[in-house]
Amino acid sequence: MKQINWGILAAGRISSWFCTALRTVEGARILAVGSRTKEKGEAFAARFEIERVYASYDELVADPEIDVIYIGVHTRYHYENILRCLRAGKSVVCEKSLTVNAAQAEEVIRLAREKKLFLMEAMWSKCLPVYLQVKQWVQEGQIGDIKMFKAEFFTPGKFDPPHRLYNHSIGGGALLDLSVYPVAYICSLLGTPDRVDSTAYIGETNVDVDDSIVLRWNSGAFAHICCGFNIAQENPAVLIGSKGKITIDHNFLSATSAQLRDLNNEIVAEVSIPYEVNGYEYEAKEVNRCLLEGKIESALVPLDESLTVMRVLDECRNQWGFRFAFE
Ligand SMILES: NC(=O)c1ccc[n+]([C@@H]2O[C@H](COP(=O)([O-])OP(=O)(O)OC[C@H]3O[C@@H](n4cnc5c(N)ncnc54)[C@H](OP(=O)(O)O)[C@@H]3O)[C@@H](O)[C@H]2O)c1
Structure with a gap:
């Protein structure tokens, strides 16, 4: 082989x-x-x-x-x-x-x-089997039209100025490190948002310690995303549609389980897929498979989606009036 x-x-x-x-x-x-x-x-x-x-x-x-x-x-x-x-x-x-x-x-x-x-x-989140099941439920219309996505990503670590998250000189901050995940998650399901509204708290090391992002689509769908450091959280996510919802209770970005529910919150279907190794095996396999097949782009993590996300993150920073000194 x-x-x-x-x-x-x-x-x-x-x-x-x-x-x-x-x-x-x-x-x-x-x-x-x-x-x-x-x-x-x-x-x-x-x-x-x-x-x-x-x-x-x-x-x-x-x-x-x-x-x-x-x-x-x-x-x-x-x-x-x-x-x-x-x-x-x-x-x-x-x-x-x-x-x-x-x-x-x-x-x-x-x-x-x-x-x-x-x-x-x-x-790597977009290569995880549970994410792919969530995407399939959405594409099959199991929850109808997406109305709302709510996701949080907080890390509970202590204030640590040299750490990459707090370090302005290497591109630290919650936006590029944490918010990139929920923004990528919802943009891969709904495409480019029509409106972005964001605020952030810029801390003493001149990085965003936390941020709040609201994305809106002309379809009526919206996403509410909160990310930051120093807050212990379970990092859940929920996708609510016109016919049902999908819940991902714990660390949505690395989830090994999710539930499809009706509008009364009753579970209709569940998926639970433990990692084979540490979760990064799915992206590694995806890249290796693409290369063996002679592909120059992954269908699971398309470049246009990465670009859409970078444009959203740019717009957030524009609204905060924040730039990195090295840009
Ligand atoms: N996918 C995920 O789940 C995940 C999780 C954590 C972090 N990340 C991402 O991974 C990246 C690195 O994070 P990390 O936690 O691995 O950091 P890390 O342990 O500090 O490693 C970063 C590496 O960057 C290299 N480097 C190159 N130029 C450097 C410079 N001027 N100063 C310092 N290091 C330099 C160093 O490698 P050498 O010394 O060997 O050259 C260093 O070991 C970030 O982009 C972060 O967003 C992803």
Whole structure:
């Protein structure tokens, strides 16, 4: 069977979560890792039994045997590293949010399409079996016309200025790290919203500590999204339609169960699918499958949807009057 050779760009935390899943995927071989620090790269390689270690990202992308590169750097560095990989002729899967803003997203998408190279945002939620069941219920008309989506995504961690979430200089803040998930979730079901209204609290490290986003569609549907740090929450989501509703009680973005209900809240159908590994195996399989089939885009995580999300997030920041100093 043909194998896809993977390169891992950055030996950080999310790269390790992704590799834990990727190494279980049939037809995928983690061939190399690139880290700015040789020792860190070597330790990562030893942990995941990776054959080749490069002490720079340029050396990694120059390896002629690598087919696809997973980018696990902080948000600020997504754009430059996507360009680095595409220019070297590599397919790419890059952590969310795809870039810092829509102009960057347009540019990397244009280049990937020009070069006929695969590019995907690592929006793993859209590859999860429970999400796909939710989408199927919606497409089958099980809840009728969507009227309302409500979702929250809070992380309970302590105030920690160096942490990426609080760090302005690397593209921190709730919007790009957390709100990207519920915005992507509902935009993949309803398309581009016709109206965006957003407010945020910008904290002392000059990032949005929390934000509130209301999206409206001319169909009458609306979405109410709240995200932020320092609040312990169950992160539920609910989709309410004209004929029924779908509830996702706990961590909707990584859910392993959901319920289809009638308007009296009685459960009509349920889905419960535990992870095979840690949840990232579904996006890893999706990328590997697309590459084996010679596709340059994933139907589960289309680039136009990632671009729509970046435009929504840009509009939120415009309304707050917030820009990153490095933009
Ligand atoms: N999909 C998810 O569930 C999920 C969860 C958490 C985070 N994320 C995303 O993953 C990305 C990274 O988060 P993380 O938690 O993995 O962070 P992390 O542990 O700090 O790792 C980030 C890596 O970026 C690399 N890097 C490149 N340039 C850098 C610079 N100038 N300063 C510092 N590091 C630099 C470093 O790799 P080297 O030193 O090896 O070069 C570092 O290990 C973010 O975009 C975040 O939104 C996704």
